Amino acid sequence: MKIITLRNLPPEVERRIRKRARERGISANRAVISLIEQQLGIAQTAKKRRYHDLDCLFGAWTRKQADEFDRGLAEQRQIDPELWR
Numbered sequence: 001m002k003i004i005t006l007r008n009l010p011p012e013v014e015r016r017i018r019k020r021a022r023e024r025g026i027s028a029n030r031a032v033i034s035l036i037e038q039q040l041g042i043a044q045t046a047k048k049r050r051y052h053d054l055d056c057l058f059g060a061w062t063r064k065q066a067d068e069f070d071r072g073l074a075e076q077r078q079i080d081p082e083l084w085r
Contacts, residue, residue: 006032 021031037043061069 017028017031017035020035021028024031026034034043
């Protein structure tokens with residue numbers, strides 16, 4: 001990974017970067033990278049590259065599908081007392 005040094009950063013820019021980092025609980029470096037990715041229009045591509053979980057499916061179900069899933073889970077979570085004797 002290449003290193004880029006920024007010189008003569010205007011005080012207001014530094015203040016806003018540090019504020020953003022604090023609000024998001026990330027480093028100033030990560031905040032700068034995120035801002036650059038957003039400005040270049042590659043924020044989504046970078047996110048997909050970093051995360052390998054199921055975030056892309058979040059919110060993809062209809063309410064009916066979610067309710068059916070929850071009902072199925074409820075059935076599986078029932079304890080059969082006969083099995084625990």
